[in-house]
Each structure stands twice: as C-alpha cells, then as structure tokens.
Amino acid sequence: MTGAVLRAGAWPAVAGLSGAAVVVGGCGAAFPAAATVLLPICFTLLAAAAAFTLDEPASLVVDVTPTGPVRRTGIRAVALLAPLAAGALVLLAAALRGQALPWAAASLALAGNILLGFAVACVVRTRTGEPGAAAGTAVVLALMAPSLVPQVARFVRTFPSPGAGGPSSDTVWWTVLAVCVVAIAVSVGGRSLPPWMSTVPISRRRRSYPTVQPP
C-alpha cells in the first residue's frame, strides 16, 4: 500500500526540481559573495519540489478508495525527504566552503520553505488532483517577492543574511510553520473542512442536490 502510493508520486518533478535546486545552491556555496542571493532561490526551488509531492493524476479513482486523505498525505509526506536532503546537502557544502551563515536560522528557513510548499499543495489538493503546478507557482511568487520587490523586503525577510538589519527571518518562519501545520491539519481533515475547501466543486454539489417541490 505504502509502496504503491509512493510509486504513483510525481517523482520526476520532485527529483528534477530538487536537482535544479542543488545546482543553484551549489553555485551559492561555491561563490560566497552570491550565497545570500542563490541560497534563497535554491530554497524556493525546494519549496516548489515539495508542492509537487501530492500530485495524483488518478485522483478521481484514488479519492474514493477507503484509504483516507490523512493516510495518503502521510505516505506522500515521505517524499519531502528528497528536497530536505537536497537542502541539507547544499548547506553542508556551504559549511565545508567555510561560509559564515547563521546555520540554525538557515536550517529553519529550509524547513519552513519545504513545509510551506507542502502546506499550499495540501490546501490546493482539496480542489484538484494535481496541485503541483498551481501551488508551486504560488509558492515561488510568494517566496521571491522580497527579492523582486524591495518594498516587501523592508518588512519580510525569508533568508537570514549575516550582519543585515531589518526584521529577522526566524520570526517569519516560526509563524509560517505554525500556520502551515494548521493548514495541513485542516485540509487533510476531510469532514472538518471549511466550505471553501470542499473536495467537491461547488457547481457539482449544487447539481447533486436537486430540490423536490412538494405535490
């Protein structure tokens, strides 16, 4: 059962994105001056990889099997080890190159990025069988916002830069972790879903319950 669920995962996407992240992060480790730019991009790619772990092309069949969303999501969460291992490898390479990064904060940022990608995928999975593309794009745009828009960088920082002023990235990531845990719990909870997170599209739900007029 576990093997079958894992085998059906979007492994090419997860592995490909993790591989791309290793290449980008490797450049960040090799060129210390570029580390604070390339490592956030690497972590963003890992978040996108995490967003693809829940893709299920056969969702119409799988979603009606007795195996519930909690168990399916739990099994698929094993795939998060791939981006996590890739991120750990990049951080290890940076450490071996003698880079002076705040390692605890960088590790927290890595975990936060990956959990954010997974949480967004969990939420989108309640609406579609293949949330990877939409969730990945949303996560990439959100995580790159501080790099792309300087006005956002004044208030939010997603990667700990040594010696830089402004808000700490730890605060952001602890908050994100807490919100992600709640979002995952709610989205895989099935019956406790809020109305806007229903597994059945609203249009289909309306058609399923025709009103019968009394004679």
Next chain:
Amino acid sequence: MTAALEVSRPEAVARRATLVPLAARELRRFVLNPVFLFAVVMTLWVAWSRAGATVTEIDEVNGYPAVFLGGFGMMAAYWLSRSMRASEPVAGVTPVTRPARTAVLCAVAIVPFLCGILALLGFLRTYPLSDAAYGPFSPSARIAVLVGQIVVPALGGPLLGVALGRWVRFPGAAFVLFLVIFGWVQLVTILTISRPDSAPIAVLRLFSPFAFFTLHADAGVTAWRGSPWFFIGWQLALCAIAVLVALLRGAEGRVRTRIIRALAITGAAAVILLVLAATGGFTHAVAA
C-alpha cells in the same frame, strides 16, 4: 507567373481571415491572464512608489519591468500555450496547422512589448537622459541600455514562454526557468563586481537575456565593459531563436527544413552578436 499570383492571393486572404480572429482571441486570453495583469500592476506600482526616490544609478530601478513584463509575461505565455495541450487531438484536425497556431501565440508578445515601450517612456520622463545615474555612457548608448533592459526583455520573455510551452511537458517549467535566469543574472553580476575588467566574465554577464551595465561605487557610477547596442542585437537574436524553436514543433516537410535552416543562421548570428557585445563598447570599466 500571373496564374500563380491569382491562386496565391485568395489563399493568403483566406489564411489571414483565419489567423486574425485566432490572434484576437489569443490576445484577449493573454491580456486577461491573472499573472500578466499582476505583472502590469506591479510594474506600475513599483514605478509609482519609487518616483520621488533618489537613484544613484539606473540599474537600481530598470530591472523591474524586465522581471515583471518579461519574467511574469513568460509564465503567462507558457500557460497560454499549454492550455490547449489537452484539446490537441481535437485542435490538431482543424485546417489551421500547429505552426500557424504557434505563430498566433507568438503574436501576443506584442502586448507586453507595447507595455515595455510605455514603461520606457515613463522611465525617460522620470530619469531623463541627462541624469548622472546613467554613468559615462553616451546619450545613444544610454537609450540602448534602456531598450535592452526594459523593452526587449518584455518582448522576449513571452516568446520564450511560448517556445517552452510547445516543447516542455513539465507544468512548472516556466517558474523554474525564471528562477534559473534570475539566479544566473545575479551570479554573473556579483562576479563582474569582483572582476570588472575581465573579458570572459563580460561574456558570461552578457550571455543572458538581461544584463546590468552600471554599478554605483564610491568613485561614482561605473560603466562596465560591453556594447549596449550589440547586446540588443544578441537579445533580438534570442527572440528570433525562441520563435523558430516554437514554430519547429509540429512543422513538417519543407517548412521544417526552412525553420531548421533559419535556426542555424540565427544561432550563428547570435554567437557573433554576443562576441561583438562583449568586445565592443568600453573595453574596461569606466568611472563617470
């Protein structure tokens, strides 16, 4: 000869009658794409929010239209070209060939291109060419820098998105490419800061759809080596390559042969223009 013209003219009219409505429809879909709308709004917002701010060098501000209109435009065009993938078995039997439909998709790049021109005009109004933020470049080179950093990326991004959508199945390819290009530009810029006079690093810096040309240091604005005019040529060659690669998908027979031949010529031109861009202009970093 006359007979051939008589036959070809109605054919051309009929082809135009088919392609124009298709182009109008794709144009409408692109303009209403939420990612593109977001890109336009962000370009306007960044321009508005930085209007009164002091700018020490133009590269502080002129990368945003490239990121939003070019980068986000690439994602929008990618989705646009992928959106018909599921209905390809039906669309594939219509009289309009796949290369023709691809050409129609490429035509939507006119919208971000026009937005890029408007952004350039707005930029020139805020930062006139006489501004010291442009560094030691001549007035014509200043125009070339702006066109290469604002207008051409806005055209090239969506064209690249169409090519990507035609060839790559992976649904996240657009944002991966966006991140890779963004990371590459940052990496080579940082390398250039440490070695501004190096010719190989100048080639690496210009081997990209977007490149920075100036840096503000204690001595003032420094212009890096390279020719902005030849860089525009290199960028336009990349645009042509993107269109040809997109058209190649589904092309058959003589059309395919012609596209491959054109691709080889454009590729050679691109290499020559890249070399000229790296070796032309300033041959070393020049401070204003």
